[in-house]
Amino acid sequence: MARYGMALDYKNCINCKACEVACKEENGILLGADKHRIWVGVKEIEGEFPLLSIASNTFMPSQCQQCDNAPCQEVCPTHATYYDENGVVRVDPDKCILCSYCMNACPYDARYVDDRTVTVDKCNFCSDTRLARGETTTACQATCPTKVRIFGDLDDPESELSQVLREREHFTLKTHLGTEPKLFYLI
Amino acid sequence: MDLQKIIPYRKMSLKELLIPENKFMAFVAVALTALFLIGVGIYLVHGHHAYGVTRQHPWGLLIAVYIFFVVSSTGLCIVGSFGDVFGFKDYMSVSKRAIFGSIVTILAGFAVIAFEIGHPVRMMIYNVLSPGLTSAIWWMGTLYGIYLTFMIIEFIFLVRNDMKRAKVAGLIGLLVGLAAHSNLGGVFGFLNARVVANGVFYPTYFILTAFITGIYLIFLMYGYKYRGQDFPSDIAKALTNFMKIQGLLLAILMFFETWKMLTGVYGGMPERADVIMHILHTKSFWLGEVLCGMVIPFVLILATKGSAIKKMVWASFIGMIGIFYMRYDLVHDAQLFPMQTLKIREYQLPPSFVEYFPSSTEIMIGIGGVGICLILYYLGTKLFDLDTMPEHH
Numbered sequence: 114m115a116r117y118g119m120a121l122d123y124k125n126c127i128n129c130k131a132c133e134v135a136c137k138e139e140n141g142i143l144l145g146a147d148k149h150r151i152w153v154g155v156k157e158i159e160g161e162f163p164l165l166s167i168a169s170n171t172f173m174p175s176q177c178q179q180c181d182n183a184p185c186q187e188v189c190p191t192h193a194t195y196y197d198e199n200g201v202v203r204v205d206p207d208k209c210i211l212c213s214y215c216m217n218a219c220p221y222d223a224r225y226v227d228d229r230t231v232t233v234d235k236c237n238f239c240s241d242t243r244l245a246r247g248e249t250t251t252a253c254q255a256t257c258p259t260k261v262r263i264f265g266d267l268d269d270p271e272s273e274l275s276q277v278l279r280e281r282e283h284f285t286l287k288t289h290l291g292t293e294p295k296l297f298y299l300i
Numbered sequence: 301m302d303l304q305k306i307i308p309y310r311k312m313s314l315k316e317l318l319i320p321e322n323k324f325m326a327f328v329a330v331a332l333t334a335l336f337l338i339g340v341g342i343y344l345v346h347g348h349h350a351y352g353v354t355r356q357h358p359w360g361l362l363i364a365v366y367i368f369f370v371v372s373s374t375g376l377c378i379v380g381s382f383g384d385v386f387g388f389k390d391y392m393s394v395s396k397r398a399i400f401g402s403i404v405t406i407l408a409g410f411a412v413i414a415f416e417i418g419h420p421v422r423m424m425i426y427n428v429l430s431p432g433l434t435s436a437i438w439w440m441g442t443l444y445g446i447y448l449t450f451m452i453i454e455f456i457f458l459v460r461n462d463m464k465r466a467k468v469a470g471l472i473g474l475l476v477g478l479a480a481h482s483n484l485g486g487v488f489g490f491l492n493a494r495v496v497a498n499g500v501f502y503p504t505y506f507i508l509t510a511f512i513t514g515i516y517l518i519f520l521m522y523g524y525k526y527r528g529q530d531f532p533s534d535i536a537k538a539l540t541n542f543m544k545i546q547g548l549l550l551a552i553l554m555f556f557e558t559w560k561m562l563t564g565v566y567g568g569m570p571e572r573a574d575v576i577m578h579i580l581h582t583k584s585f586w587l588g589e590v591l592c593g594m595v596i597p598f599v600l601i602l603a604t605k606g607s608a609i610k611k612m613v614w615a616s617f618i619g620m621i622g623i624f625y626m627r628y629d630l631v632h633d634a635q636l637f638p639m640q641t642l643k644i645r646e647y648q649l650p651p652s653f654v655e656y657f658p659s660s661t662e663i664m665i666g667i668g669g670v671g672i673c674l675i676l677y678y679l680g681t682k683l684f685d686l687d688t689m690p691e692h693h
Contacts (some may be wrong), residue, residue, distance in 0.1 A: 154643040165512035175641050184492060207318035208426045211418020213349075213358035214437050220493030222639040231347060231418055231518045261400045286641055290492050 115266040117238050118179065119251075120277050123161075125259040126172040128153050132253035132262070139252035140159050143228055150223075151176035151235040151253055174261055176253075177223035177236040178286060178294030179203065185215035185224065185235075193232070199244075200295070203237045206230040220287045238264065241260035249276040267295065307456045309683045319680055325524075329674035336411075336668020342661045343415050350661040353511075354654075361658035362416035365629040365666040367484065369409030370444065371506065375514025376402035377451065377474055377562050379542070383689070385470040390541055393534040396458045397686040398518055399470070400449040402450050402477075403569045404680060405517075406444065406672035415665055419507070436486040439636060443480030449475055457669020459684055465543060488634050493573040499632035501560055508553055513623050515546045516597075516616040523613025533616065536609060544606040550598040557590075575636050578653055584625050 136142060136151050152175060158167040180186075183202045193208035194215055209232035216224045216233060227229045228236035238244065239251045254262040266276030283297040303309070320326035342350045353360040354563070380398030382391035414420045432438045450473030457466035485503035492498050518544070522535055531539060564576035579585050597615040602607060636653045658666065680686065 150644055154641070173524070175643070178641075186433045186489065188432075188437065190432045190435040190441065191423065192430040192432050193426070208422070208430060210423040210426065212423070212437055213353075213418075214435070214487070216355065216358040216492065217635065218491055220639055221641040222356065223641070226348065226358075226418075250552070287493070 114198055114268075116268045116295070117264065118256070118267040118274060118281065118297065119238070119265075120263040120274055120297045120299055122259075122263070123171070123173055124299075125155060127176050127259055127260045128155060128172040129258060131256045131258060132174060134258035135252040135263075137237075140230070140238060143193055143233075147225055148227070148232050149225070150234065157187070173298075175221070175286070175294070177219075178221050178292065178296045179236075179238065181293035181295060184218040184220065184290075185294060188214045188218040190214065197237075197240060199238075199240070201238050201240050203240060204233055204235060206232040206234075209233055211245055218289055220292065264279045307409065307459055307684075309385055309459075310685070312682070317679070320678060325674065326678070329671050329678065332668050332671025333670070333675055334668075335664040336671055339664030339666075339668055340415055343665065346661075346689040348418065350659060352657055352659040352662060354656070356534055356638055356640075357632075357656040358653045359635060361366045361662040361666045362412055362418075363627065364624075364631040365669050366409045366413040366416065367631070368627040369405045369412065369622055369669060370508045371408065371480065371513050371623070372517055373406035373508040374477050374507075375512065376405060376458045376517055377447075377477045377615065378511050379518050380513035381470055382476045383538075384463060384466050384475055385452070387467075391534075392537050392689050393537045393687070394518055394522070394683075396455070396689060397521055398514070399451060399455050399458060400680045400684065401517060401521060401677065403448070403455060404673055404676035406448055406451070407676060408669045410448075411672050412665060412669040426525065429525045436490050438485050440483040440487060441479055441669075443476050443483060447480050448634075450476060452492060460583060461689075478507060481510055487660045488630065491634065493639060494568070494634050494637070496575045496637065497630075499630060501556075502630070505553075505556060508549065508556065509626060512553060512622070514550045515542045515549070516619040516623065518542060519609070519616035520620065520636070521615050521677075523610070523616070531609065539612070541611050543609055547598065547601040547606055548613075550594050550601070554555055554598070556580060557594075564610075571637050575653075579629070579633055580677050582629075584629055587621055588625025589629060591622070593626055620625065 120193065125172065130153055132151055133149060133153065137144070137149075140150065142148055142150055154173040154175055156169060156173065159166045178201055179200070183196075184203055187194065189211055190212060191208045193205045193210070195203060195205065197203050211232055217222065218294070224233050228230070235250045242248065243252060251262070251264050254264045260282045263274050263277055265272035267275060269275060277299065278297055282300040284300065285294040285297060288294070304311075304609060349453055351362070352358055375396045380395045382388050382397070383395035384392065402547040414477075417423055427438060427441060431442075450469050452471040454466050454473050457463070457469055462591050485506035488494070488497040489499055489502045497596070519539060522531065522539060526535070559577055561580065565573050567573065597619045600615045604611065635656070639654070
């Protein structure tokens, strides 16, 4: 029993997209622009040469926010979306009826239709791959060359994640919606 | 078991049943149903890839058509209930036909949604085995299932002229139908992330527009039945009353819409004001929703003081086109604003409104639903006496 979360030291991201590749490889995500569990958002440089705003050019890795109060779970008519024992928001493909309500309800665009199972899929912190094998890291975290991602147990005060959240300022996305995300962006 | 004892129907040969008096309508109904079947065939081969829906716009035309049909059903249920549930004598003559209409429209809606939901059989199983009670879709679907059951029971009692039992079944069906329909509004109203849809508007708006749709449809049904001839006096009386009620309802709808748009734009709030401004720049809103759905019928009602019931049949046809646009737009508008989280450029263009246009398969299944509705309605008019009502009850 844990409560998994992730911190993203997003300013370290170099947009190499190794995390996206690792996620696809580890979890067997199909190819295609719409088929992704995680992504790196690119904000282009603003302004015109020579007055370019270097500060505006950021890379923002993102994915399912693993909300503690997930709108996608709340709207699911068949409990196909559920919280597992580690607080990870997951989809049971046997119960998913593909009504797509969760895709509409998710404020983060974190869900897509997986053509392998013809059900809705999303990031589950590698719960049915790496964590199921007893590993303690996610694929995106393990592969990141600049150590953007810190995955761990929020309930364990000694975890690296808990420590970094105690020491560094951070924010969550669309906090005002009350979704209580478990992805923290380090400032 | 003798079916005739359960629900009295006209006995006729298959040939008699299948030879329609109006060849043109028969052709339209069969052609549309054929389109439906072709669309379903393509869907069964290609799945959702045959549709224009995307990750960012997962709900498309078929959701809109489903809503169109269930709004029609709820509306006809309300219209039919005036007579047999509430006992207003002036409306008694249209009850049976309206209740039958509510059954065929919801069946057409179910036929369409069955090919939008990815796993309809699984839905029936897990709706029962692991109900998601916080889901508006669960409540909407379940309540509509119960609603359909009571509508059928009510209709059976109506055909048997058992007005007492029809009244009880009708009241339950009406209440469950209103609950189901407002839950359908809640499906959109509960979307906290979609500012333009979130809130109390849709659950109430759905009931209001259902009533309006029901009146348009009752005009269409009787306009078709008495085409080229005068309405009988009892029908004319009911329709005249409904036309006046429609004037009031359309006025309320225009008032609602005006304030929805004003509050949406006011203050320039991101995600709300820009979406509303976008809607206000679309032809489908002004020509479809406003002109066809509200203004043309409303002007006719005002200009004739609610007496031109023959002209209202045509205005109702135009009104139904407007109602379709209302359904289509509400589904599309709710998804207009991209939910991108910092995906500024990678997988899509910089922030702009999400685009969607239905695929040919979606269009075939969507308008094909009308064909199913017409065929079921035709069979009903042949098999059942939809007009004779007992004098007193």
